Amino acid sequence: MIETYxxxxxxxxxxxxxELVLLSIIAQSYFQPFSLQxxxxxxxxxxxxxxxxxxxxAMLLRxxxxxxxxxxxxxxxxxxxxxxxxxxxxxxxIGYLExxxxxxxxxxxxxxxxxxxxxxxxxxxxxxxLHIPARAVERREIVxxxxxxxxxxxxxxxxxxxxxxxxxCIPLVMRDEIQGEIILDNAFTRNPITERDIKLAAICGLIAxxxxxxxxxxxxxxxxxxxAAMGEMAMYITHQLRNPLVTIGGFTDQLLRFEGDRRKSHRxxxxxxxxxxxxxxxxxxxxxxxxxxxxxxxxxxxGPVLRAALEDPGFQAKSRGRQVKVRLPKTMPRIMGYPTQxxxxxxxxxxxxxxxxxxxxxxxxxxxxxxxxxFIVKVKDxxxxxxxxxxxxxxxxxFTTKERGMGLGxxxxxxxxxxxxxxxxxxxxxxxxxxxxLCFKKEERGTxx
Amino acid sequence: xxxxxxxxxxxxxxxxCLLYQEELAKEGFKVTVANDxxxxxxxxxxxxxxxxxxxxxxxxxxxxxxxxxxxxxxxDIPIIxxxxxQSYKDDFMTWAADAYVVKSSSLDELKSRVKELLGSQ
Numbered sequence: 001m002i003e004t005y006x007x008x009x010x011x012x013x014x015x016x017x018x019e020l021v022l023l024s025i026i027a028q029s030y031f032q033p034f035s036l037q038x039x040x041x042x043x044x045x046x047x048x049x050x051x052x053x054x055x056x057x058a059m060l061l062r063x064x065x066x067x068x069x070x071x072x073x074x075x076x077x078x079x080x081x082x083x084x085x086x087x088x089x090x091x092x093x094i095g096y097l098e099x100x101x102x103x104x105x106x107x108x109x110x111x112x113x114x115x116x117x118x119x120x121x122x123x124x125x126x127x128x129x130l131h132i133p134a135r136a137v138e139r140r141e142i143v144x145x146x147x148x149x150x151x152x153x154x155x156x157x158x159x160x161x162x163x164x165x166x167x168x169c170i171p172l173v174m175r176d177e178i179q180g181e182i183i184l185d186n187a188f189t190r191n192p193i194t195e196r197d198i199k200l201a202a203i204c205g206l207i208a209x210x211x212x213x214x215x216x217x218x219x220x221x222x223x224x225x226x227x228a229a230m231g232e233m234a235m236y237i238t239h240q241l242r243n244p245l246v247t248i249g250g251f252t253d254q255l256l257r258f259e260g261d262r263r264k265s266h267r268x269x270x271x272x273x274x275x276x277x278x279x280x281x282x283x284x285x286x287x288x289x290x291x292x293x294x295x296x297x298x299x300x301x302x303g304p305v306l307r308a309a310l311e312d313p314g315f316q317a318k319s320r321g322r323q324v325k326v327r328l329p330k331t332m333p334r335i336m337g338y339p340t341q342x343x344x345x346x347x348x349x350x351x352x353x354x355x356x357x358x359x360x361x362x363x364x365x366x367x368x369x370x371x372x373x374x375f376i377v378k379v380k381d382x383x384x385x386x387x388x389x390x391x392x393x394x395x396x397x398x399f400t401t402k403e404r405g406m407g408l409g410x411x412x413x414x415x416x417x418x419x420x421x422x423x424x425x426x427x428x429x430x431x432x433x434x435x436x437x438l439c440f441k442k443e444e445r446g447t448x449x
Numbered sequence: 450x451x452x453x454x455x456x457x458x459x460x461x462x463x464x465x466c467l468l469y470q471e472e473l474a475k476e477g478f479k480v481t482v483a484n485d486x487x488x489x490x491x492x493x494x495x496x497x498x499x500x501x502x503x504x505x506x507x508x509x510x511x512x513x514x515x516x517x518x519x520x521x522x523x524x525d526i527p528i529i530x531x532x533x534x535q536s537y538k539d540d541f542m543t544w545a546a547d548a549y550v551v552k553s554s555s556l557d558e559l560k561s562r563v564k565e566l567l568g569s570q
Contacts, residue, residue, distance in 0.1 A: 235534060235536060238533060238534065238535075239506065239533040239534055242533035242552050243462050243465060243533055243552070245554055246465060246468075246533075246552045246553060246554050247462070247464040247465055247468060248554065249553075249554020249555065250465075250468040250472065250554055250556060251464075251468060252554075253554075253555070253556075254468075254471070254472075271464050271467075274464075275464065401508055402508060
């Protein structure tokens with residue numbers, strides 16, 4: 001017998017052990033795109049929801065610039081709010097996702113929330129004789145405070161804010177770097193904090209620390225990538241500008257030395273004019289690189305756009321000696337995007353296809369609306385294909401295999417398709433040809449139902 | 450009369466080729482143009498050259514691959530790299546060339562390097 005299950009099994013039973021519930025809750029966060037704010041919210045929700053660890057309130061402090069600063073405080077603000085929330089949350093059918101959603105809306109609410117009361121709360125780190133809560137994370141130890149008013153090691157200001165005598169401090173540390181701290185209490189139920197609660201909270205602390213650390217690494221990586229891309233960009237621009245400048249300078253020098261040949265002088269001026277146009281084109285493209293459509297995509301009929309790309313005089317002239325095969329559906333659905341830019345993307349791909357295809361080869365423009373949600377446009381050629389090495393960098397700005405190309409065409413194409421909410425894929429075999437597949441979203445119609 | 454020295458120019462920019470050809474002809478050299486590395490290797494098989502000037506970034510094989518090929522066959526021909534990029538100077542393989550001249554609108558440096566390497570100053 002073979003039994004199969006989806007990768008994600010869904011919510012566990014309500015009466016399952018807390019450990020299993022917690023594991024399932026945290027696992028859900030891995031099925032979402034990484035968002036530090038959301039992931040931390042999931043952890044805090046897991047710590048406070050009745051079906052999770054079940055603390056009444058969870059406060060998150062983040063380490064920043066040598067201080068521990070208040071960031072999120074999750075839970076009801078008053079006993080009345082507590083009972084009404086618990087009533088809602090115990091409604092049958094309310095799942096974990098609804099609880100996270102509820103907490104998210106709580107955080108975005110302005111005024112009267114617990115989080116408001118800790119904005120501006122800040123404790124220095126790294127000093128001798130630190131008070132709790134900073135001491136817990138400095139010493140990397142979980143601290144359980146009972147009867148806090150009688151403990152001189154607890155910060156008085158903190159006691160005033162939290163308003164309870166008993167609470168649990170969970171340090172968030174990753175690779176020995178201090179990330180923050182979570183503080184938990186049972187302000188409303190006054191339930192005692194058990195050893196099991198502490199163990200579960202410690203696990204949540206480890207995961208939260210890891211989330212913050214991952215986000216930091218991710219941020220650093222993006223900065224480095226940006227930096228590397230800028231260096232590469234500067235290098236390509238240098239190259240692109242230098243060739244026309246050398247030509248202009250060189251032929252101008254010849255003119256200045258005027259060698260008495262009027263025809264040659266005229267030729268030089270024509271070359272200078274052509275190279276100046278090329279410089280202008282480079283400047284135009286660079287400006288485009290920094291600016292693409294900002295408006296939301298709107299539905300349009302792709303038919304005229306596709307046909308116009310085929311009728312483009314530049315395309316017609318260039319396609320001589322090559323076969324162009326076109327297969328477009330008779331009726332086309334409206335798709336989401338920007339007609340002018342989609343047209344530009346198609347022209348660009350057709351132009352590339354012709355560049356790659358020797359005389360006698362074939363270039364295809366195919367479109368299909370048979371998918372219920374997607375409209376697919378393919379630009380195919382029987383040209384030289386793309387090597388695996390080049391394919392990796394195909395959409396990177398300024399990557400080109402053409403000496404006179406700037407390496408911006410395919411980058412624009414990808415950005416255009418993505419700005420329409422679509423996707424682009426490329427398949428290629430060296431010596432056989434290349435296929436670009438553009439998937440655009442069809443217009444969603446409410447009348448279908 | 451001395452025989453005219455022959456230079457192989459590997460460059461894919463049409464206008465640059467024309468400029469270099471004219472300017473170097475004025476200095477008394479005969480310039481043959483190859484638009485990419487394959488054309489250059491073909492020209493080297495057919496003819497004898499006294500010097501090679503090559504770009505680095507070209508479609509197909511780049512200038513560094515070309516130099517590697519040439520070094521494998523003919524170690525005696527001096528090579529000048531003429532690139533728009535300063536940064537390739539740090540590439541280990543470009544050290545194999547006899548000179549590295551960054552493209553500039555003044556051809557003075559290129560011309561003096563050519564003369565130096567051909568011993569015709």
